[in-house]
Amino acid sequence: MKPVSATNQWIIADLVQKWQGNKQYMLNVLEAMPEEHYGFIPATGMMSFQEQASHVANGFNFHLQKLNYTALPGIRADNKASILASYEQIFDDIIAFIQQYDSGQLSDEQNTWFGTTTNNRLLYLLDNHLAHHRGQLIIYLRLKGIKAPAYIGW
Numbered sequence: 707m708k709p710v711s712a713t714n715q716w717i718i719a720d721l722v723q724k725w726q727g728n729k730q731y732m733l734n735v736l737e738a739m740p741e742e743h744y745g746f747i748p749a750t751g752m753m754s755f756q757e758q759a760s761h762v763a764n765g766f767n768f769h770l771q772k773l774n775y776t777a778l779p780g781i782r783a784d785n786k787a788s789i790l791a792s793y794e795q796i797f798d799d800i801i802a803f804i805q806q807y808d809s810g811q812l813s814d815e816q817n818t819w820f821g822t823t824t825n826n827r828l829l830y831l832l833d834n835h836l837a838h839h840r841g842q843l844i845i846y847l848r849l850k851g852i853k854a855p856a857y858i859g860w
Contacts, residue, residue, distance in 0.1 A: 713783065713808045726860055728833065729794075731855065732762075734856075735847070736854035741785060743846075743850050744786055748845070748846060758843055760789075765836075769828055772818060773825055773829070777799070807829075811825050811828040813825070
């Protein structure tokens with residue numbers, strides 16, 4: 707194991723702050739859609755709002771496995787309340803994982819489905835995947851005539 711690098715600790719602090727904003731923003735998006743529209747599918751071949759929400763959380767599990775984190779709870783998608791509760795726990799767990807992450811391991815490399823990458827990039831990939839699908843969820847809201855929540859970055 708490499709020694710912890712104080713020069714990389716700012717990356718961990720930055721990610722923690724980013725994920726605190728991600729948590730609130732995603733919960734706002736999920737809350738904005740009325741439960742009766744969680745099954746909404748904009749076009750044939752697309753996922754429903756609820757399926758998109760589940761996909762994001764499942765993606766977290768997929769990517770975190772490469773960082774040797776497998777304890778993230780699965781999403782309970784029975785209804786809107788269970789999805790919101792699941793996301794509360796999932797984001798809290800991700801934030802706790804990042805807070806304790808050894809910054810000295812950020813430059814360690816992993817083989818992934820898209821090639822070799824660093825642990826740092828894998829942590830940013832989590833954010834990228836979330837942003838991509840959260841953006842799709844915002845379009846679902848707009849198609850239903852619902853005002854999207856204000857953007858939260860950090």
